[in-house]
Amino acid sequence: MDEHIFDKLTESQKKAVFHKDGPLLVLAGPGSGKTRVITYRIAALVESGVPAYSICAITFTNKAAEEMRNRCSSLFMASRSSHPGFRNNAHVSTFHSLCVRILRQYGEKTGLNPNFTIFDTADQAKCMRQAVIDCQLDTANFSPARMLEAVSALKNKLVDPESFKQQAYDFFNTKLSEIYHRYQQIMTEFNALDFDDLLVKTAFLLRDFPDVREELGNRFRYLLIDEYQDTNHAQYQIARHIVSSHNNICATGDPDQSIYRWRGADIRNILAFEQDWPDAVIVKLEENFRSTPNILAPADRLIAHNLHRKSKILIPTKERGNDIIIETCEDEIDEAANVAGRITELVKRGLSLRNIAVFYRINSMSRILEETFIKNKIPYQIVRGVEFYNRKEIRDMLGYLKVLVNPADQVALLRIINTPARGIGKTTIDKVQNFAAKNRITLYDAFRDAGKIDEISAATKAKIAVFIKLLENLKKDIEGPVAPVVERIFRESGLAADIKEEETLDNIEELVNAAAAFDKQADKPTLLDYLQQVSLFSDADVYDAEADRVALMTLHCAKGLEFDAVFIIGLEEGLLPHERSTENSDDIEEERRLFFVGITRAREELFISLSQYRTIRGQLMRTIPSQFLYELGIESRCTEKPEEKNTGNCLDDGDYVKYTHPAFADGQLVRHKSFGLGRVKEFIDMGEDSIVVVHFNTGQTKSLLVKYANLSIP
DNA sequence: CATAGCCGCCTTTTT
């Protein structure tokens, strides 16, 4: 490989890229080239004689993995010496994909059937519902979603049902431990794993089987982990086990960009790296190559408001650019129109749509944008959760495939048993389920033996027999490439005949295309591999960065991406920070990091907006500007909007707004020196003279001038 | 047993 490939790296980047063996932590701010360091480090390792197949790189999303694989191969393409097979040999994937691989190979040691299905949130909810009912509890008090959240938190900390039972001290936790236990039982019966199980089972496998640990350590001599700040405890343990024999771990991350605490991400992983690996070399990347100083400085001021944080320097390398523009709009419709107008303007100035993105806090905010963009003929793509694989026809189709591969998957079986309608209704299913429970067999086997169930009429038995026959026939030819199998099953299952709308058909076609793409990249495609991969696929992975369309996505999805122009909308209390995160300061800090991540995606232009009114759940609400706006520390001029119609869209009728006074949200807890604790009843936004009405615990209600009241947030 | 329509539930972020 030509030496000059590495020439464009900075000195500190080189230090990380050419680091020899042993633990290495790359602490780096946004836009400093972390991911680039990993890619080049893979190249440098191979260059120094390390076989590519002994390198394992972990990324946060499948999309990032795909990109890294591509970048690696183009790096090698650019070099004079070729490294054939490199692309296929280095393992680049997410933690979850790696775990599937490990479990498929070694899982049987723990009694795991390798044909397992991976359950998504909807499947999980069905099982959890059953678990709660089986524990004789009410799904109203123990809502399945809540229970799943609690169980997930336990799994992320690697707490199994048995050890949790030991530490469950009160009523709720005792019940939770029963539910957790039952839920895992059900999952085992169905031969299914949820997302968390993939990590948990792998971590325990590595913990309990030194031979597996050793084999994996030999297989992967180098482990590189990107976005280390967002790893959870289970992932941390897996990483530790893999490198236990050689300590060749390289992690990159930025504590200020940790935005997945709610999902179990443990920021301590990155903070304690030096304690975990005392001989670790730390490389800091402090230069930012992405954003203009006009964007970086406010981002820096914002994040400085986080108290639980090691401060670090962000050195801009770009020339001065345009200031951030903050705009106050009438309502969300006005806000969307404003974004559309701005985008039209940017395009006129020569920016291409693929370099523009709009970020928001919650998915539901995309709807108005979508409608507005259609009206204004602005091409866009929404990078959104699960969407595609959540469609009914897709789930039905996958249901058939799953049952064929894993007949124990009862959730899938129940889905397809009467889809399309074949005269097997609830009553019959109940009878068969009872039979299955009584004889301790799977539901699938119970259906196969339905002839033995007396309560079922002969006519229904015949229908069941037809169904079972259908499945056996479908199963006959499922070897080889997946796409033809999907197509055949679509026809023969009767789903095809049942389709009424054009769009549904298009979706199925897209599924077949996805299967064809899978066939193409797999050495030896199997239906099982396909299903296990499809379950890990999501929204962000479908995002096409090459397409000339504006990208719309949540702030969480924006991680790792960058654009010339960025819009962040909905800077309102309750939305950003989100109301569910306003209870404790740790949550607020995470919201602030989220905003920080959004801001630092912008290369040149950044537009931030808020609406004075917003319709939430059908109710028109007056909003309060987000506290984060003040924390940017900018004096913001409300500029004219492109399609100018002066309707008092700017605070204080337009001219000059200085974001210095704090805003209070309704219901917010505050403390006053003499009145003590109270809750905000109302906040009247009048700039410097804003009034806050507080109902104090003493029973009194007071209207206070914010600038004199000196309220603190407890 | 199938279907339609209604009611009540939840609604942050995602692998």
Place this chain on the structure above:
DNA sequence: GGCGGCTATG
């Protein structure tokens, strides 16, 4: 506002 589950009706 959207979905899942339940009920009433054919």
